[in-house]
Amino acid sequence: QDDAFGVGQQNIVEAGTRKFGFDGRVKLSDRLSLTGAAWHQDQLSGPGERTAGEARVELRRSTGTLYAGVQFAFDRGIDGQDRTSRLLTLGGTQALLGGKLTLTAQTQVAPDGKKDSIDFPARLQLLAAYRLTPGVRLLGGYEIAQGKDFTTHTAQVGFDVAPWTGAKLTSTLNQQAAGENGARTYAQYGLIQSLSLGRHWT
DSSP: OOTTOSSSOSOGGGTTEEEEEEEEEEEOSSSEEEEEEEEEEEETTSSOEEEEEEEEEEEEETTEEEEEEEEEEEEEOTTSOEEEEEEEEEEEEEEEGGGTEEEEEEEEEOTTSOBOOTTSOEEEEEEEEEEEETTEEEEEEEEEEEOSSOEEEEEEEEEEEOOSTTEEEEEEEEEEEOGGGOEEEEEEEEEEEOOOOSSSOO
């Protein structure tokens, strides 16, 4: 993706980069699966690069999922410094109240203390989604992220709506505190649209 590619719709963090990798899922049984992803990213106009990956085992239940895995990132910043994260992941989802309420929890820890990558800190996340109607869900969550030189606390509240078939509109309001850097409030919003072309193609 070149620096000036597109009309402003691209993720600015990935502008001027080349990235290649894979992701996949292997079904081990009716309830158990193994998922994995790995990629390498180079900055086209500087020395920055990243090699990262993730693998996890997922157990599907009638009311949710449980998963455990590992995540890693080896970064070289534009300052030429190396930053490494090696994390263990444990989490899951649970449906309650007849499926109206879905709770999600995830924790990531760095057993050897390696959590230097700015995008891969140790995390503790709690999320909740409550279905008001078949097409409207209320969202809420809280996250604590701890890297080598920072700790952030982020709270979010919002909703997602399915206004018509194949569409999903999401909007959240977020409040973040980042230690000595103070607090910030920001909004996120987006629209996803899919079109079914048949039984096997979308």
